[in-house]
Amino acid sequence: MNCVEWQERIALHAGGDAGPAEAATVEQHLGECAGCQVFWSGMKESLAVLREVHAELPEAAHFAAMRARVIGEIEGSRHGWRRLAWISAVAAMAVLAMTLWPSRTAVPAPQRMMAAIPSAPLVVSPARPTHVARVRPEKREPLTIRLQTSDPNIVIYWIAE
Amino acid sequence: MRTLALAAMAGAADGDEAPSGLLDAARAGDLAAFERLMRRYERLVLVTALRLAGSLPDAQDVSQEVFLKLYRNLGKLEEDALTTWLYRVTVNACYDLRRRRGRRPESPVEEAGQLAASGDDPQEALTAAERRRVLDLSLRMLPEKERAAIVLRDLEGLPTPEVARVLGSSEATVRSQISKGRVKMRGFVERYFGRRS
Numbered sequence: 194m195n196c197v198e199w200q201e202r203i204a205l206h207a208g209g210d211a212g213p214a215e216a217a218t219v220e221q222h223l224g225e226c227a228g229c230q231v232f233w234s235g236m237k238e239s240l241a242v243l244r245e246v247h248a249e250l251p252e253a254a255h256f257a258a259m260r261a262r263v264i265g266e267i268e269g270s271r272h273g274w275r276r277l278a279w280i281s282a283v284a285a286m287a288v289l290a291m292t293l294w295p296s297r298t299a300v301p302a303p304q305r306m307m308a309a310i311p312s313a314p315l316v317v318s319p320a321r322p323t324h325v326a327r328v329r330p331e332k333r334e335p336l337t338i339r340l341q342t343s344d345p346n347i348v349i350y351w352i353a354e
Numbered sequence: 355m356r357t358l359a360l361a362a363m364a365g366a367a368d369g370d371e372a373p374s375g376l377l378d379a380a381r382a383g384d385l386a387a388f389e390r391l392m393r394r395y396e397r398l399v400l401v402t403a404l405r406l407a408g409s410l411p412d413a414q415d416v417s418q419e420v421f422l423k424l425y426r427n428l429g430k431l432e433e434d435a436l437t438t439w440l441y442r443v444t445v446n447a448c449y450d451l452r453r454r455r456g457r458r459p460e461s462p463v464e465e466a467g468q469l470a471a472s473g474d475d476p477q478e479a480l481t482a483a484e485r486r487r488v489l490d491l492s493l494r495m496l497p498e499k500e501r502a503a504i505v506l507r508d509l510e511g512l513p514t515p516e517v518a519r520v521l522g523s524s525e526a527t528v529r530s531q532i533s534k535g536r537v538k539m540r541g542f543v544e545r546y547f548g549r550r551s
Contacts, residue, residue: 239536
């Protein structure tokens with residue numbers, strides 16, 4: 194066939210892809226050109242054989258194998274995420290426990306004693322020594338607390354061992 | 355291999371459930387629903403991949419990649435766009451496979467050489483089986499974009515606008531790819547049998 198410039202238009206028309214105007218033009222040329230008629234029939238035949246060749250499908254087992262691979266992959270990734278979530282949860286709990294542990298074992302601060310005396314001027318003497326722990330037992334003296342009441346004639350002494 | 359009619363019957367039995375219901379269930383984490391969704395679209399993906407990649411192991415690798423991608427993108431996809439999306443991802447996965455592999459272990463050019471060397475009797479050579487094989491080979495020898503356009507238009511039967519959407523091209527480009535591809539295939543067959551006779 195010598196009409197090379199017609200080949201692509203004929204190929205398009207053979208597959209039903211040419212517009213109406215283009216199809217009419219091609220049909221007119223085919224009516225006048227024997228070489229293009231041969232090309233046209235060869236093209237139609239090629240397309241039919243190609244469709245026939247590819248009408249056959251793989252066996253069902255190949256589809257099933259592919260599905261199994263995909264499902265296996267998804268399940269594997271799901272288990273992986275679960276494992277990761279477990280490890281993360283355990284790690285978070287461990288960190289939390291380590292953070293809280295020292296505050297639970299710490300020695301509580303000594304409780305402050307508040308003395309409330311109803312009547313006003315209150316003189317406490319002598320003051321309780323702050324370094325109680327350093328006082329040796331043999332040198333310990335009884336603690337004497339003198340409470341001055343509003344009446345100058347009444348003084349209360351509190352002697353503690 | 356089994357015929358298209360048998361496979362179509364099997365596909366209809368598997369695909370009674372509406373894809374939107376399957377999509378919703380699969381999105382909610384129902385793996386059985388996702389498997390049913392795969393059954394519905396496996397012919398589309400695996401057969402297109404086979405026609406583009408040219409071998410069943412490659413087509414299975416591509417299909418696995420496509421369905422895993424579908425699983426990861428379930429939340430983003432709408433039912434209406436699902437078929438186009440699957441075709442597009444399949445075509446792109448085949449392009450990627452071809453680029454990753456570089457030269458194929460058995461390229462179509464080598465196969466053409468083997469075909470040309472086999473058989474001395476021209477009458478015997480011109481059998482229908484050989485004609486089919488040569489034509490299939492001619493498809494595989496096309497540049498990847500022309501081959502994709504031919505596979506989607508002539509074998510999958512998609513209309514040209516849909517082929518253009520899948521390939522991300524204009525309709526004019528697709529029509530040009532289709533016509534050039536058909537002419538090249540015809541030329542390959544004519545040259546092959548012209549040399550043999």
